[in-house]
Amino acid sequence: MIRLVIADDHAIVRAGLKQIFALVPDLEVVGEAVNGGEVLDCMRLAPFDLLLLDLNMPGISGADLIKRVKVHRADFPVLVLSMHNEPQVAARMLRAGAAGYITKDCEPDILLAAIRKVAARGKYIAPDLAERMVFDATSTAARPLHCQLSDRESEVFRLLITGKSVNEVATQLAISNKTVSTHKVRLMEKLRLSTMADLLRYAMEHDVHG
Numbered sequence: 141m142i143r144l145v146i147a148d149d150h151a152i153v154r155a156g157l158k159q160i161f162a163l164v165p166d167l168e169v170v171g172e173a174v175n176g177g178e179v180l181d182c183m184r185l186a187p188f189d190l191l192l193l194d195l196n197m198p199g200i201s202g203a204d205l206i207k208r209v210k211v212h213r214a215d216f217p218v219l220v221l222s223m224h225n226e227p228q229v230a231a232r233m234l235r236a237g238a239a240g241y242i243t244k245d246c247e248p249d250i251l252l253a254a255i256r257k258v259a260a261r262g263k264y265i266a267p268d269l270a271e272r273m274v275f276d277a278t279s280t281a282a283r284p285l286h287c288q289l290s291d292r293e294s295e296v297f298r299l300l301i302t303g304k305s306v307n308e309v310a311t312q313l314a315i316s317n318k319t320v321s322t323h324k325v326r327l328m329e330k331l332r333l334s335t336m337a338d339l340l341r342y343a344m345e346h347d348v349h350g
């Protein structure tokens with residue numbers, strides 16, 4: 141039996157996942173978390189075998205949260221289930237310590253295969269993403285500028301393009317306003333942009349989503 145915790149701040153997503161898992165004899169949902177703090181509480185309090193993790197949750201999230209989970213248990217299996225289908229995002233989460241990465245538009249059989257593989261201490265990448273990651277790694281074409289952003293700069297970038305203010309981004313990431321402003325200045329420099337309108341236009345042109 142694979143005991144798992146679902147970490148996602150959308151109740152409808154958690155409910156849908158639980159409906160899928162209720163039909164599978166070897167999976168049991170033993171906990172839920174709606175923010176980074178609750179994920180870390182689960183790591184300390186609840187015995188389970190796998191964390192099914194959304195990237196964008198209130199408080200600490202994304203690569204930072206994965207790294208903190210690994211502080212508690214370095215070998216603990218984390219499978220990311222995300223709306224983001226960009227290869228660079230998947231690669232960033234794998235570098236942070238995730239054992240697998242799949243997208244929310246995948247078929248249930250892909251989700252179940254990924255859970256079983258990662259719970260068995262294997263690695264799993266959504267097939268289409270894996271293919272694109274290979275081609276990106278071997279391509280001689282110039283990579284878009286946002287691929288040069290650090291993990292935190294990328295998180296700030298994605299939150300800003302959703303319309304969040306500096307204060308809201310600071311609250312979401314549990315960091316100071318000054319730190320967010322510093323990251324904003326640096327990412328704007330790296331992207332060679334001057335205004336928020338430029339940033340939004342860049343995101344649309346490069347199909348980057350918050």
